[in-house]
Amino acid sequence: MKPEQSEQNFLLRVRSALDESANHIDEATSAQLASVRQRAVNASVASRSPNWLAAFYPRWRTPQQSLAAAIVTLVIVAAVTLMVSPARSPNDAAAHLEDLELLSSSDDLELYQNLDFYLWLEDEQPQG
Amino acid sequence: MMSATGRVMSGQSHHTIGAAGPTGSIGDTDLESIQALDQFLASVEKRALRMAAISTGNTEDAMDIVQDAMMKLASRYGRRPQSQWGALFHRILQNTLMDWHRRYQRQGRWRRWFGSYPHDQEEVDCLDSLPDPAMREPGKDLQANETIAVLEHAIHQLPLRQQQALMLRLWEGLSVADTAQAMGCTQGSVKTHYSRAVTMLRKKLEGYWP
Numbered sequence: 001m002k003p004e005q006s007e008q009n010f011l012l013r014v015r016s017a018l019d020e021s022a023n024h025i026d027e028a029t030s031a032q033l034a035s036v037r038q039r040a041v042n043a044s045v046a047s048r049s050p051n052w053l054a055a056f057y058p059r060w061r062t063p064q065q066s067l068a069a070a071i072v073t074l075v076i077v078a079a080v081t082l083m084v085s086p087a088r089s090p091n092d093a094a095a096h097l098e099d100l101e102l103l104s105s106s107d108d109l110e111l112y113q114n115l116d117f118y119l120w121l122e123d124e125q126p127q128g
Numbered sequence: 129m130m131s132a133t134g135r136v137m138s139g140q141s142h143h144t145i146g147a148a149g150p151t152g153s154i155g156d157t158d159l160e161s162i163q164a165l166d167q168f169l170a171s172v173e174k175r176a177l178r179m180a181a182i183s184t185g186n187t188e189d190a191m192d193i194v195q196d197a198m199m200k201l202a203s204r205y206g207r208r209p210q211s212q213w214g215a216l217f218h219r220i221l222q223n224t225l226m227d228w229h230r231r232y233q234r235q236g237r238w239r240r241w242f243g244s245y246p247h248d249q250e251e252v253d254c255l256d257s258l259p260d261p262a263m264r265e266p267g268k269d270l271q272a273n274e275t276i277a278v279l280e281h282a283i284h285q286l287p288l289r290q291q292q293a294l295m296l297r298l299w300e301g302l303s304v305a306d307t308a309q310a311m312g313c314t315q316g317s318v319k320t321h322y323s324r325a326v327t328m329l330r331k332k333l334e335g336y337w338p
Contacts, residue, residue, distance in 0.1 A: 007326065007330070010326075010330055010337070011298055011326065013337065014279060014298060014329070015298055015299060017275055017276050017279050018175075018178065018276075018279070018299050019299075020276060021178050021276045021280065022174040022175050022177075022178045023174070025174055025177065025178075029177070029187070029191075030174075032191060033173045033174065033177060033191075033194070036173075036191065036194065036195040036198060037166065037169045037170060037173060037198060039195070039198075039199065040169060040195070040198035040199050040201070040202035040203075041162060041165060041166045041169070041202060043199055043202050043203040044162055044165055044202035044203060044206035045162060046203070047202075047203045047204070047206065047207075048158050048162075048206075048207065114219070114312075117219060117309055117312070120309055121208075121212050121215060121216070
């Protein structure tokens with residue numbers, strides 16, 4: 001038998017054994033998986049609250065664009081607040097800027113860490 | 129219905145899906161999407177659990193990891209196009225596995241420092257419980273459950289990146305490009321890890337899989 005054929009046969013055996021392993025999970029574990037899945041689905045239902053940003057920026061729906069829109073909005077609000085508010089001490093201004101930084105920092109740091117992955121996902125989206 | 133990985137989705141899903149979110153009723157489109165999400169998760173959950181169990185060496189941690197991955201996909205990315213769920217889920221799962229391994233290594237260092245390392249004491253090399261392949265009667269093959277146990281242990285012993293490349297390419301059937309995205313590395317790295325994994329696995333199973 002050719003080495004390549006031998007390797008292919010080996011890999012088929014591996015895959016087949018793994019399939020069997022997954023197909024013979026015991027009932028208790030299957031039930032636990034179903035319960036985990038139910039919680040995840042419920043979390044998805046709960047997360048489907050209206051995207052208020054889409055009301056102002058209807059074309060900005062990707063995570064990157066929504067985040068950028070949120071940051072721009074915050075900067076504008078902060079700038080307007082600073083302009084119309086009475087004279088503040090340097091400490092107050094510094095505190096405001098610190099608050100702004102905290103507010104604008106994404107609670108989804110994972111977005112930045114996986115930005116290249118999301119850009120790839122957008123490219124992979126089917127055309128038409 | 130084909131998943132993003134190309135595998136046929138055949139999971140059983142008979143849950144009651146909540147019809148009301150925190151802001152009231154959800155639309156038909158959302159309901160369809162949620163049902164599709166439920167079916168997708170049903171189609172990947174068993175393989176994901178086995179993958180995580182082989183990687184971590186214990187089912188309890190594996191279940192936590194799978195739960196984490198499902199929750200993240202569902203709550204953060206459930207509204208993404210369905211065609212992206214496969215890639216997203218695999219990426220999240222692999223990231224969660226890597227986080228587990230990093231924590232495990234850190235805890236291992238602390239425990240070794242203080243002289244206590246429970247995982248070492250709990251791990252049993254399943255190969256020890258099998259007859260020596262050299263002493264096995266000619267023609268007597270391993271029983272099916274022994275075959276799986278031997279294989280899973282051999283995969284578990286592979287370096288993490290080789291495990292990931294092997295499972296995603298061979299078992300999930302992902303392309304090199306999709307595997308690279310799931311693993312967060314280059315396509316060249318995927319090919320290298322996969323090739324090494326196959327070579328090492330064949331060597332480990334030499335005496336057990338004729």
